[in-house]
Amino acid sequence: MIFIENEHIIASFSAKGAELQSIKGTDSETEYMWSGNANYWAKFSPILFPIVGAIKYESYQFEGENYHLPRHGFARDMEFEYHHVNEQEIVFTLKHSEVTFKVYPFAFILSIRYKIHGASLCCTYEVSNPSDKELLFSIGAHPAFAAPLNKQGVYTDYYLLFNKDEEITFHHIIDNLISDNTTTIKLEEGKLPLTHELFYDDALVIKNLKSDSISILNTKNYNGLDFHFKDFPYFGIWAAKDADFVCLEPWCGIADGINHNQQLRDKEGIVFLEPNGEWQRTWQVTCF
Template sequence: MIFIENEHIKVSFAAKGAELQSILGTNSLTEYMWSGDANYWGKFSPVLFPIVGALKDNTYQFEDKSYQLSRHGFARDMEFEYHHINEQEILFTLTHSDETLKVYPFEFKLSLRYKLSGASLSCTYEVTNPAEKELLFSIGGHPAFAVPLNKQGTYTDYFLSFNNDIELTYYHIVDNLISDKKSVLKLDEGKLTLQHNLFYDDALVIKNLKSDSISILNTKNYNGLAFNFKDFPYFGIWAAKDADFVCLEPWCGIADGINHNQQLKDKEGIVTLAAKQEWKRTWQVTCF
């Protein structure tokens, strides 16, 4: 494993997918990340690139050609190069190749920069367009946090606390695509009690989240975390069926709608990056 650490937390990664796999409290030995139990879901925190979610028929059109990509794209399954900036910062990098160009006809450089500050870990997505033409992409996070922490209490002892929402309007997923059906979850003073059946029909997909901070808290003790994000226009909340975790997923991009025309340039949430430009977004988790 690859890791960075300070006096508060030790954070571990895999080079495959530049995937965050562990956030361990140095003194408390509290593990904040999901265990990766493959009986439920064998991942920890995949990066979603160059698409978020699924394409209609796993296919998109660009410049009169048809391409196929599986759900969430290819970056999570590829080996990243990495180097330690220092003991508390590490940079993972993936660039286009002959392999990626067959399914995604764009030159790119994708970097994930992880950095510690006290009991906080930040993850910055850095996308660079080295080409002379526009780069079209989506990107998102998918970190899975353990619930309950240290196996103390039950799933329903935990809740999500939103800093600026009183209700959540979410879109239903049908056959991996975003449907027109919406539902509303009323929050109790910004709080949503976690229940496994919330996710039996897949993720809660939110397009109009007002909050930029969501905390995972519980009714038994003070252990938890705060998840902060900014300038991600979409958000997903998900867990595998009956699994003891919850994913907090900030997205710049979204799965295709059921009526999408499959044209990449028309895809909802697609980011257009001009030639020779760079793009960044950051999320941060603070453990306590």
């Protein structure tokens, strides 16, 4: 494992997928990330690139050519290069190659920068376009946080607290694609109680979230965390069936709609990056 640490937390990673796999308190040894139990879901915090979610028939067209990509893209399954900036910061990098060109006809440099300060971990996605052609991509986070934390209580002791929403409206997923069918949940004082049944029909996909901070708290005053994000137009909330975690997923991009024409340029949420351009977004988790 690769790690960075300070006097408050230690964060561990894998070079495969540049995946964050653990955040622990240095004194309490409280583990804030999901365990990766393969009986439920064997990942921890995959990076979704160059697409978020599924594309229709796992294929898309660009400039008259047909390409195939699996759900959430290829970055999460590829080996990243990495270097430590210092004991508290690390950067993982993935670049285009002959392998990626077979499924994705764009030159790119994707860097994932993790930095800790105090009891917070900051994750920044940096995308560079090294070519003289436009780069089309999506990117999203998928961190799974343990609930209960440190085996304190049970799943239903926990809830999500939204800092700006009084209700959330989510789109239903049909065959991995986004439908126009929606459900609205009223939030009492911004709270969404966690139940396993909440995710039995897949993720809650939200297009109009007002909040830029969601906290994982509980009714027993155990440990918790604050999750901050900015300028991500879509948000997913998910857990595997009956698993003791919840994923908080800010996205720049979204799965195809059920009526999508499979043209990459027409894909909802796609980011267009100009030649030689640079782009970045950041999310942060603060543990307590």
